[in-house]
Amino acid sequence: MKTWIDGRIVDAADATVNVTDHGLLYGDGVFEGMRVAAGRVFRIERHLARLEIGARALGIALPRSLDGLRAIVEETARAHGQPEAYVRLVVTRGVGPLGVDPTTCERPGLFCIVGAIRLFDDEQRRRGLELITSSHRRPNADALDMRIKSLNYLGSALAKLEARQRGADDALLLNARGHIAEASVANVFALRGDVLATPPATDGCLEGINRAAVMDLARGIGLTVVERSIGRLDVFAADEAFLTGTGAGVIAIRSLDGRTIGRGERGPVTARLTSLHRQLAETEGTPFIAAPGGPG
Ligand code: PMP
Secondary structure, eight states: OEEEETTEEEEGGGOOOOTTBHHHHHOOEEEEEEEEETTEETTHHHHHHHHHHHHHHHTOOOSSOHHHHHHHHHHHHHHHOOSSEEEEEEEEOOBOOSSSOGGGOOSOEEEEEEEOOOSSOHHHHHHOEEEEEOSSOBOOTTTOOTTSOBSOOHHHHHHHHHHHHTTOSEEEEEBTTSOEEEESSSEEEEEETTEEEEOOGGGTOOOOHHHHHHHHHHHHTTOEEEEOOOOHHHHHTOSEEEEEETTTEEEEEEEETTEEOTTSSOOHHHHHHHHHHHHHHHHSSOOOSOOTTSOO
């Protein structure tokens, strides 16, 4: 794993952050996770735009221009050298005295890590995911707006822990009203007939870059795509259900809380969207890492 920090690229093991950075002490900061596919970062402009909005919401001035951030991402990904990879770009509140007051931090911290994508393995992708409904709820937007991709991932971590302790792959989180918001680090979709539903961001989910891409792809193959509140029953009743995300790609849900979804395997529409999504990520945009054995 390669890391850009303080203007240099080092191995991740050699990258050090100050222990008084408020990103570490308070989860005060924002980040992006991006996919490198076939040597290009999938929709980097949208990731950087989301980062900028989050930083603005937190009152953090981005330490570089968006072009400057893009250059750092590409430089780090090039140093990592793999055409398939995961990029983590992190902006923290910065180093400051102990005490939560963000105004005491002089300047934001910035680093970028590039490593392998390892959210779900091939076996999980082949069989589909077994999910539980987490007892941890997504907060209302007036408590913590989940459209901001902040460093506060405790809700996701605890939901994932609960899933793993119960022998499941991952968890769905409900919002305070009992509607499904999202999975620990992915958006959720339920298909019934030719209608594909996904929760609106106002139900407490991140507006995933891959969620938007898959909504477009689904329309392209003739599905009706609706953003509407969904509950567990919509997933139980679905012909197919799946998650989307940078790490997740498009991955089938095979069961929720022990109930089999559809035929309990990856359905034909999910399979189609999985391959269309992969194809999109591998062809859209300009590669900046040469394919192995390719020219240049
Ligand atoms: N929700 C959460 C909480 C996430 O962490 C992610 C991963 N970034 C997603 C949804 C999916 O978003 P994206 O498609 O932009 O990766």
